[in-house]
Amino acid sequence: MTADIIDGKAFAAGLRARIATEVGGLATRGLVPGLAVVLVGEDPASKVYVGSKERLAREAGMISTVHRLPADTAQADLLALIATLNADPSIHGILVQLPLPAGLDPQAVVMAIDPAKDVDGLHPINVGNLTIGAPALVPCTPSGCMMLLRDRLGDLSGARAVVVGRSGLMGKPMAQLLLAANCTVTVAHSRTRDLSEVCRTADILVAAVGRPRMIGGDWIRPGATVIDVGINRLPPEPGQEKGRLVGDVDFDAARAVAAAITPVPGGVGPMTIACLLDNTVEAACRAAGLERQRA
Ligand SMILES: NC(=O)C1=CN([C@@H]2O[C@H](COP(=O)(O)OP(=O)(O)OC[C@H]3O[C@@H](n4cnc5c(N)ncnc54)[C@H](OP(=O)(O)O)[C@@H]3O)[C@@H](O)[C@H]2O)C=CC1
Numbered sequence: 001m002t003a004d005i006i007d008g009k010a011f012a013a014g015l016r017a018r019i020a021t022e023v024g025g026l027a028t029r030g031l032v033p034g035l036a037v038v039l040v041g042e043d044p045a046s047k048v049y050v051g052s053k054e055r056l057a058r059e060a061g062m063i064s065t066v067h068r069l070p071a072d073t074a075q076a077d078l079l080a081l082i083a084t085l086n087a088d089p090s091i092h093g094i095l096v097q098l099p100l101p102a103g104l105d106p107q108a109v110v111m112a113i114d115p116a117k118d119v120d121g122l123h124p125i126n127v128g129n130l131t132i133g134a135p136a137l138v139p140c141t142p143s144g145c146m147m148l149l150r151d152r153l154g155d156l157s158g159a160r161a162v163v164v165g166r167s168g169l170m171g172k173p174m175a176q177l178l179l180a181a182n183c184t185v186t187v188a189h190s191r192t193r194d195l196s197e198v199c200r201t202a203d204i205l206v207a208a209v210g211r212p213r214m215i216g217g218d219w220i221r222p223g224a225t226v227i228d229v230g231i232n233r234l235p236p237e238p239g240q241e242k243g244r245l246v247g248d249v250d251f252d253a254a255r256a257v258a259a260a261i262t263p264v265p266g267g268v269g270p271m272t273i274a275c276l277l278d279n280t281v282e283a284a285c286r287a288a289g290l291e292r293q294r295a
Pocket residue numbers: 141164165166167168169170171188189190191192195208209210211229230231232268269270272
């Protein structure tokens with residue numbers, strides 16, 4: 001079998017086009033969704049992502065601002081910026097790019113964001129609402145994975161899903177969403193015994209680990225759907241400036257076994273940003289008391 005490639009880049013472009021249409025309609029009613037991204041420090045990968053977020057938000061017709069702070073920013077100054085953004089009625093979504101430089105407490109920072117503006121879905125109010133099945137702002141990467149899975153498989157009820165990774169940004173909310181979609185969910189992590197065997201039980205395998213090509217072809221159940229969230233940059237080849245981006249799955253080996261797989265790049269990554277824009281529109285509509293007008 002040669003797996004189909006799930007084209008997240010194309011799906012995300014379509015989603016952004018629908019969001020742009022919706023934003024155009026909202027503008028005629030006087031509502032322009034506004035996104036503020038906060039970047040602390042000089043992490044090169046984070047700079048690239050933040051730049052894409054700003055550009056794509058503007059392309060969709062939104063207001064987009066980026067607040068770049070030095071790596072030695074004091075916690076109190078970061079919290080003061082968040083308080084200003086919380087109070088700014090033109091800003092509907094706030095995202096603080098993670099990881100933060102050492103010395104800053106990410107939990108305290110996330111707690112300081114108004115839950116209604118927490119487009120990353122990391123505030124305990126949103127985490128709790130997701131868990132109890134109440135309306136919540138849902139973390140962008142797991143929502144993007146769910147959209148790709150639903151598009152490919154339709155109803156996910158009864159599927160055996162394995163999520164490798166249990167971070168608050170990815171693994172845990174992914175598991176919640178799969179559970180809400182009636183999958184039988186296993187969450188694996190660095191202490192999981194016999195990880196390859198656990199993975200082989202999966203009809204749906206979601207890898208969010210951060211270890212290049214850790215998941216081999218023989219970890220995958222024939223016919224499975226594989227969602228590779230990992231974004232890992234390999235060391236540069238001799239003569240090249242930048243190393244290649246690869247996922248957590250050995251793509252070539254997996255392609256011979258799975259029914260469908262997301263590539264890296266061009267899979268989950270672009271969906272993350274599209275879902276961020278979607279969450280910003282969601283937050284703006286809720287703030288204004290308007291129903292969503294999805295295109
Ligand atoms: N495409 C996108 O838009 C996004 C991509 N990412 C990428 O996804 C990956 C994961 O991100 P994130 O969740 O934030 O990362 P974290 O580092 O926060 O979490 C990694 C998880 O993987 C687990 N893990 C680590 N090593 C192993 C191992 N050998 N076997 C099994 N499990 C292991 C850890 O287990 P334990 O809890 O036991 O330590 C942890 O739960 C990264 O490559 C990141 O770049 C992340 C967000 C968005």
